[in-house]
Amino acid sequence: MYQLIRHLWGSLKESIRDLTPIIIVIAFFQLVVLQQPIPDLLGLVTGTVLVVVGLTLFVHGLKIGLFPIGESMAHDFARKGSVFWLLTFAFALGFGTTVAEPALIAIAKEAANIAATGGMIEQSDRARNDYADGLRLTVALSVGAAIVLGVLRIIKGWPVQYLILGGYIGVVIMTMFAPPEIIGIAYVSGGVTTSTITVPLVTALGVGLATSIRGRNPMTDGFGLIAFASLTPMIFVMGYGMLL
Amino acid sequence: MGGITSFLQTLLSTVQDVLPIATILFGFQFIVLRKGIKNPGQILLGFVLVLFGLAFFLQGLEQALFPLGKLMAEQLTAPEFLGISETANTAGENWHHYLWVYLFAFTIGFSTTIAEPSLIAVAIKANQVSGGAVGIWGLRIAVAIGVAFGIALGAYRIVSGTPLHYYIISGYIVVIIQTLYCPKQIIALAYDSGGVTTSTVTVPLVAALGLGLSSNIPGRNPLLDGFGLIAFASLFPIMSVMGYAQLSEWFAKRHSHKQAHRPGE
Numbered sequence: 433m434y435q436l437i438r439h440l441w442g443s444l445k446e447s448i449r450d451l452t453p454i455i456i457v458i459a460f461f462q463l464v465v466l467q468q469p470i471p472d473l474l475g476l477v478t479g480t481v482l483v484v485v486g487l488t489l490f491v492h493g494l495k496i497g498l499f500p501i502g503e504s505m506a507h508d509f510a511r512k513g514s515v516f517w518l519l520t521f522a523f524a525l526g527f528g529t530t531v532a533e534p535a536l537i538a539i540a541k542e543a544a545n546i547a548a549t550g551g552m553i554e555q556s557d558r559a560r561n562d563y564a565d566g567l568r569l570t571v572a573l574s575v576g577a578a579i580v581l582g583v584l585r586i587i588k589g590w591p592v593q594y595l596i597l598g599g600y601i602g603v604v605i606m607t608m609f610a611p612p613e614i615i616g617i618a619y620v621s622g623g624v625t626t627s628t629i630t631v632p633l634v635t636a637l638g639v640g641l642a643t644s645i646r647g648r649n650p651m652t653d654g655f656g657l658i659a660f661a662s663l664t665p666m667i668f669v670m671g672y673g674m675l676l
Numbered sequence: 677m678g679g680i681t682s683f684l685q686t687l688l689s690t691v692q693d694v695l696p697i698a699t700i701l702f703g704f705q706f707i708v709l710r711k712g713i714k715n716p717g718q719i720l721l722g723f724v725l726v727l728f729g730l731a732f733f734l735q736g737l738e739q740a741l742f743p744l745g746k747l748m749a750e751q752l753t754a755p756e757f758l759g760i761s762e763t764a765n766t767a768g769e770n771w772h773h774y775l776w777v778y779l780f781a782f783t784i785g786f787s788t789t790i791a792e793p794s795l796i797a798v799a800i801k802a803n804q805v806s807g808g809a810v811g812i813w814g815l816r817i818a819v820a821i822g823v824a825f826g827i828a829l830g831a832y833r834i835v836s837g838t839p840l841h842y843y844i845i846s847g848y849i850v851v852i853i854q855t856l857y858c859p860k861q862i863i864a865l866a867y868d869s870g871g872v873t874t875s876t877v878t879v880p881l882v883a884a885l886g887l888g889l890s891s892n893i894p895g896r897n898p899l900l901d902g903f904g905l906i907a908f909a910s911l912f913p914i915m916s917v918m919g920y921a922q923l924s925e926w927f928a929k930r931h932s933h934k935q936a937h938r939p940g941e
Contacts, residue, residue, distance in 0.1 A: 436721075450790055450791050450796070451791050453783075453786065453787035453790050453791070454741060454784075454787040454788060454790075454791055454877075456787070457780075457783040457784055457786075457787045458741065458744055458745060458748065460783075461748055461752070461776075461780055461783075462744070462748060465752070465776055465780075466748065466751055466752070466757070468751075470744070471744070471747075475739055475740060476740045476744065477740075478736075478739070478740070479735075479736040479737070479738075479739035479740020479741065480736060480740050480741070481736070482732045482733070482735055482736030482739065482740075483732070483733055483736030483737055483740065483741065483791075484736075485729075485732050485736075486728075486729045486730065486731065486732030486733030486734070486735070486736055487729065487733055487791070487793060488729065489725045489726075489728055489729030489732065490725070490726055490729030490730055490733060490793055491729070491793070491796060491797075492722075492725055492729075493721075493722045493723065493724070493725030493726035493727075493729055494722070494726060494797055494800075495722075495800070496718050496719070496721060496722040496725070497718070497719050497720070497721065497722015497723045497725065497726055498722060498723075498726060498797075499797075499800075499801070500714075500715070500718075500719060500722070501701060501705075501713065501719050501722075504713070504714060505701065505704070505705060505709065508705075508709045508711060509709070512708075512709065517704075517708050520708075521700075521704050521708070524700050524704070525697075525700055525701075528696045528697065528699070528700045529696065529697050529700075531696075532692060532693065532695075532696050533693065534689050534692065534693060535879075591863075592863055592864045592867065593855045593863050596867050597852055597855070600848050600851075600852075604844075604845060604848065607841065616903035616904075617903075619903050619904075619906070619907045620903045620906055620907075622871075622910070623871075623874030623875075623879065623906050623910060624874075624879075626794065626871045626872060626874070626875065627693065627794075627875070628730060628793050628794050628875060628876050629693060629694060629697055629726065629730070630697070631794035631797055631798060631871075631872055631875075632794070632797035632798075632801075633697065633701075635797065635798055635801050635868075636801065639801055639805055649861070650805045651802075651805050651806050651861045651864075651865070652860055652861050652863070652864060653864070654805060654864070655798075655802070655864035655865045655867075655868045656864035656867060656868060657868070658798075658867075658868040658871040658872060659864070659867035659868050659870065659871055661871065662870065662871035662874075662910065
């Protein structure tokens, strides 16, 4: 318990340092550029304290919880030696963390409204819900596929750049053919899939695998899973827009 | 009282976020791997800390930083503040009136990225894995500069009305060229840093800036332009991280070059 408190105290100081830039920027623009008083100072101070405390707890929980479990599972899967189960796990992790992501649910709803006003789908609640669910499922499938591809790449030792650059070319080509309404949503869905809990877990998984598999370098091979997870949704969502 | 209810709501949505992940992890751990976990108490404590930490963090952002940041984005982009007439359809020629907006875009992009929890996670891991060669702060600052530059340029793009895809395609070309010449160890990490930046802290503030800008300039599409800024925020860190690696390699080379010559002098 004593050790926990000492660690937390150390990371509390780091969190304060992490948040100082935002506070300076907001204070400077509010007081110097816009020359306006700060509204609701008390709420601002308590909110900032919450942010600092939250960041401290999160970073510590990351170090003692998410990182160790991600790495130990990667290690165990590598020792078990079953590619099938590893890839199943990779898909479940990508799909499962994305399908329930609150940011994605919000964006899917927004996208359905745009599609309805743009005349792509019928102006009814049912059509809108179907469209939003389809979009969510598409994004979750694409993230599952991304993690599977990324893990396969680590196992095989394929260089990351060819796959990513190939993906970029895919995005550029699809952008030319996809209906304009879907393009913005496709680009933003690549960003929302990588949530604050998914990123550390997926990173630990990749690095753990690259450390456990002989001949792989954790630096060159361990990273890259997040890049896949933010690239494939763009391609899949534009495909979804073109099919409908 | 209202604060507590809204905190409970945030906590609930965080639980919704964590629960499927925990189910998958522990399900595979016990059913497929059939192994106990080392230090189960500590892992569990870690999950609880992550859960509460994230809930506090989001609640604090919603309560303090987001409302003020969004209000500022609106005020800074209002025609009265910029000193241009509202009916002018010549925003493209008025681009220099927006200097404060670009500065705001740059600084808010930089500072929110420094506070981004997923970037902290990736930086800690990269530092461990590289044996200290990639500094935690070095990486975070490199990514933050990339985001700052991307958002400032994105704001200029909205003001000037140039098409988004010109920028994105030339950005990709620069990324391809850099990939050919930068140290191989950094490539995967650089690509990853594009994905981690568009997360909890950055997106709401940047989206508000995009919305403010495009709804005050006639002929802009608020939805598309907001998304455009986020696309920029994930493209430019890839370049800045590869640039950071290229610079450190160059400095290291020059340094060792000097040292190699010293005994002969």
